[in-house]
Amino acid sequence: MQNPVTVEVTRGNLVESRHRGLGVVVDGEGKILFSFGDADAGVFPRSACKAMQALPLIESGAADAYGFGNVELALACSSHSGEDAHVATAAAMLAKAGRDHSALECGAHWAFDQNVLIHQARSLDKPSALHNNCSGKHSGFVCTCVHAGTDVKGYVGYDHPLQREIRNVMESLTGTVLGHDNCGIDGCSIPSYAVPLKGLAHGFAKMTTGAALSVERAKASRRLIEACMAEPFYVAGTGRACTKLMQVAPGRIFAKTGAEGVFVAALPEHGIAMAVKCEDGTTRAAEAMIFALVSRYFEKGGEVETKLLAMANKSMSNWNGMHVGDIRVTDALFA
Secondary structure (H helix, E strand, O other): OOOOEEEEEEEOOEEEEEEEEEEEEEEEEEEEEEOOOOOOOOOOOOOHHHHOOOOOHOOOOOHHOOOHHHHHHHHHHHOOOOOOOHHHHHHHHHOOOOOOHHOOOOOOOOOOOOHHHHHHHOOOOOOOHHHOOHHHHHHHHHHHHHHHHHOOOOOOOOOOHHHHHHHHHHHHOOOOOOOOEEEEEEEOOOOOEOOEHHHHHHHHHHHHHOOOHHHHHHHHHHHHHHHHOOOOOOOOOOOOOOHHHHHHHHOEEEEEOOOOHHHHEOOOOOOEEEEEEEOOOOHHHHHHHHHHHHHHOOOOOHHHHHHHHHHHHHEOOHHHHHHEEEEEHHHHHHO
């Protein structure tokens, strides 16, 4: 099955680039409400599934034991920009468990955002693991292990008790058997599993609605989703797509990006979730697709839909401020 062209990039009057994609919208019972492309295709969610990976932090009792609120829980689900508030919050989370950045096994890197990178270069000799965009998730992992009395060392490993628990969580949510055959290693060193795109969307629909979940897991899922919607800055950062998407309609949209052109979103008031994948892994296309797909579920012609469509279809300017082309979604998102 060939996936449709979902995003075009123009220059002048011509289409310069085309991106193919796949996407699906699912309710809590698993019913597909809308789809395009091969929704059964296996994709690596990458960071888009961090809220699933954060469930043991709550279910183990660690989040309550350390007094974590919305900010800490949002950071545990984040791919943050490495801004000062992100770094400080990750450090404070570790301190609650009596640990510091040396416990993190995610590696260190400079910020991807140019403005944050310039700030870091002016204030740091080199970044630490706290500046890694996954340090919030990993701080949550460390706290979960410490609270449970599990050895922290090696917590990123496939056979570590924490990763086994996360694997069980994701199997339950996505309805997919996970193992070595569909496992890779993520950028932050933990196992990453390929799942059908519709399974990924259904997992977030379950988290949003509580459908087919235990009372405990439904409560933990709702708490994480609500924390992210309440503190969108801590899920991503200044000017980032996840943050902007959740700020368009506060408390009504949950959103999380993943590397290689993956994006998920959930709309609690509708009881639905959605997932998209840009076939060639381009982030700009995945962002345009999720903005457009979310817009379908808001009042036509209303303020929220208008803002979302403006985010999905945007103009491009060169360094002199001249309009040179546009990024635009195709009718495949609105069929």
